[in-house]
Amino acid sequence: MIAPSQSPTPAGREAGQFSASAAAPTAQSGLVLMGALEAFHAEIQECHAAAEVLELAAQCLLKLGGFRAVAFLMNEPPDWDFQLRLCQPAAGRGEMQRRVNDSIRAGTFAWALRQSRFVPVPGTRPEHDGPTLLHRLGTRARTIGMFAAVGAAGADFALQAQAGWVAVILSSCSYAIENLRLRGEVQNHNTELQERVRQRTIELTEANELLSREIAGHRRSQEALAEETERLSVTLRCIGDGVITTDTAGHVLLLNPVAEQLTGWSQTEATGRPLAEIFAPLNAVRREPHIGFLEAALTRGAATDVSQNSLLTARDGRERVIAFKVSPLRQRAGQAIMGAVLVVRDITEHERLTAEARKYVQVESLGVLAGGIAHDFNNILTVIMGNVSLADENLPNRVAAAANLREAARAAQQARELTGQLLKFAKGGTPIKTAARLQETIRESARFGLHGSHIRPVFELPRDLWAVEVDNSQIHQVIHNLVINAVQAMPHGGYLRIHAVNRTVNGAENLALPPGNYVQISVADEGCGVSPEALPRIFDPYFTTKKSGNGLGLAMCDVIIRNHGGRITVTSELGKGTTFNIFLPATDKAPAAPASSERTATAARRGRILVLEDDDALQTLMAAMLLRLGYRADFVDRGEDAVRMFQTALQHGDPFDGAILDLTVPGSMGGREAIQRLRELRPDFPALVSSGSAHDPVIADFQQHGFCGAMTKPYTLEQFAEALGHLLPAGRA
Numbered sequence: 001m002i003a004p005s006q007s008p009t010p011a012g013r014e015a016g017q018f019s020a021s022a023a024a025p026t027a028q029s030g031l032v033l034m035g036a037l038e039a040f041h042a043e044i045q046e047c048h049a050a051a052e053v054l055e056l057a058a059q060c061l062l063k064l065g066g067f068r069a070v071a072f073l074m075n076e077p078p079d080w081d082f083q084l085r086l087c088q089p090a091a092g093r094g095e096m097q098r099r100v101n102d103s104i105r106a107g108t109f110a111w112a113l114r115q116s117r118f119v120p121v122p123g124t125r126p127e128h129d130g131p132t133l134l135h136r137l138g139t140r141a142r143t144i145g146m147f148a149a150v151g152a153a154g155a156d157f158a159l160q161a162q163a164g165w166v167a168v169i170l171s172s173c174s175y176a177i178e179n180l181r182l183r184g185e186v187q188n189h190n191t192e193l194q195e196r197v198r199q200r201t202i203e204l205t206e207a208n209e210l211l212s213r214e215i216a217g218h219r220r221s222q223e224a225l226a227e228e229t230e231r232l233s234v235t236l237r238c239i240g241d242g243v244i245t246t247d248t249a250g251h252v253l254l255l256n257p258v259a260e261q262l263t264g265w266s267q268t269e270a271t272g273r274p275l276a277e278i279f280a281p282l283n284a285v286r287r288e289p290h291i292g293f294l295e296a297a298l299t300r301g302a303a304t305d306v307s308q309n310s311l312l313t314a315r316d317g318r319e320r321v322i323a324f325k326v327s328p329l330r331q332r333a334g335q336a337i338m339g340a341v342l343v344v345r346d347i348t349e350h351e352r353l354t355a356e357a358r359k360y361v362q363v364e365s366l367g368v369l370a371g372g373i374a375h376d377f378n379n380i381l382t383v384i385m386g387n388v389s390l391a392d393e394n395l396p397n398r399v400a401a402a403a404n405l406r407e408a409a410r411a412a413q414q415a416r417e418l419t420g421q422l423l424k425f426a427k428g429g430t431p432i433k434t435a436a437r438l439q440e441t442i443r444e445s446a447r448f449g450l451h452g453s454h455i456r457p458v459f460e461l462p463r464d465l466w467a468v469e470v471d472n473s474q475i476h477q478v479i480h481n482l483v484i485n486a487v488q489a490m491p492h493g494g495y496l497r498i499h500a501v502n503r504t505v506n507g508a509e510n511l512a513l514p515p516g517n518y519v520q521i522s523v524a525d526e527g528c529g530v531s532p533e534a535l536p537r538i539f540d541p542y543f544t545t546k547k548s549g550n551g552l553g554l555a556m557c558d559v560i561i562r563n564h565g566g567r568i569t570v571t572s573e574l575g576k577g578t579t580f581n582i583f584l585p586a587t588d589k590a591p592a593a594p595a596s597s598e599r600t601a602t603a604a605r606r607g608r609i610l611v612l613e614d615d616d617a618l619q620t621l622m623a624a625m626l627l628r629l630g631y632r633a634d635f636v637d638r639g640e641d642a643v644r645m646f647q648t649a650l651q652h653g654d655p656f657d658g659a660i661l662d663l664t665v666p667g668s669m670g671g672r673e674a675i676q677r678l679r680e681l682r683p684d685f686p687a688l689v690s691s692g693s694a695h696d697p698v699i700a701d702f703q704q705h706g707f708c709g710a711m712t713k714p715y716t717l718e719q720f721a722e723a724l725g726h727l728l729p730a731g732r733a
Contacts, residue, residue: 040172241258279344442521483496657686661707686727
């Protein structure tokens, strides 16, 4: 509360404004006034409104005597224009308003607002009407109104004597009203604050409830995520394949235990490292790195299925044969890629069993063919023997004898080709690929497999069939095995339909093949068919539905086609037959021109040839052939001797023009090592590699080993001359 100012004494300055000669009140009247003031102060402290304070003040002032009427004009909102709020007695309200208006016009009202004392209003006649007095109502800081009073006629002495007490009452009244105003503002502020607190409490309660629900939902999500994580962790620990995940930058995030075994890296060591440091598979044939599979998953969202054989070298140097698949990892279907996942399978043991299977299937194939081959071979021998006997009888007739000998030579060539076919079915291993068109390979293999059977082949092999890059002998073996399978399925004969088409795979088909161009070969029989239960396992090693089979033939076909980057599929219906479809990648490489049936010219040539050959009989044969062709030849039976002779020839100014090097020389340096030494002495030195095995990798890829060409045994003089012609063209020799 704002305390009223200290009460001035009755003899103060304000009382002196009426008359300087006024007598002081008696002691008894002073005590009465003091009691009245104390009662007034006590009463206004209990007031709850300014009107109550004003009412008590008016009553107190009238009781002092000397006033005919008192009034209060309050400066309050909303008008702030000193409205007359209280006048006692009420009957004098009109007269009081008139006197106030007169004071306003005279400027006395405004002057009184700037004073702290009674200001008389001029123009009144105190002796007749009583004086009009104005006194500012307010605190030092704020004007809250104006007190107006009309004194009783002839009451100058009372006013002069009581002016100080009136000032005390008005001051107390002002501070009481101001305290009520401030109390009201505080109360309003408290009420407003309480309302704001209440509203905020409601908002916080609602927010707290919402947060509680969100926390509960988050807790449930965390529990569900923990359960899902545990299930995934158990699955990854128990799965038989290796699993590796990466982030979008290709850094490893996770390895399951199988992946740790395959790579040799632990989860802790691998985390954060680039995938290429942990997992760097190689092509099993070319031993070149597989590239682009991770970028395809992370940038294009493309999955890569590398089902053909690949090699993975573990951290400890151990090599494994693997198949792997890479897929993009997304938060949800169609959303942004968040990484990649690789699934790796160790197929080393599977490949070992498959390689072993090839050995058994060759024996089975040859056993099935024995009867038909014996019949055809006896026919060939009959032709040879008959033509030889005719030549003996017709010897004097040179023309007839020449014709007979030509027939004998033709039959011998057929016998050589038949032997060559047997050798094709006896071999296996990594494919040694050359570009070729498969029409003749398919026909030859099918007819060879159908010897002695009652089955008639129907071929549909277009002339514009795309070229493929294959190992011809292994494709012979695949077609032969499928034909033998058809022969066994049709013991009473029938038609075997074999056709080939050009096929473009765009990824929409469910073939598990990379998009591209393929040659599709179909072999369809009219046999008994395969049951739906057995069909999914038809390519498994050692799985068979035949009493006498060992279940290796179709498994070997599957491996061979996969080693060529292709795929073999099967469809079958019981009682109607089985169809095998082979897909081989097409190539842009031009196939080698077929060998001419005409005799190759063996015109004499020039040049000095270094020959590495350890077989005496072959040295004799090769010496005769080289002499017949016009070459000079020097023979050695050790690779070390070949290098020394080459160095000596260079020193004496009579260098060799070329060399024929046997690939394998027991107990000595062979052709592979010798050509490296020779090319150190002369980098452009041309040499042929010679071997009795057409399936050695050096023969198939001779250029990578430093040779200019290759010869396989046996060979004729024409083939020998053709190989030397490529080694030493006429202009060079």
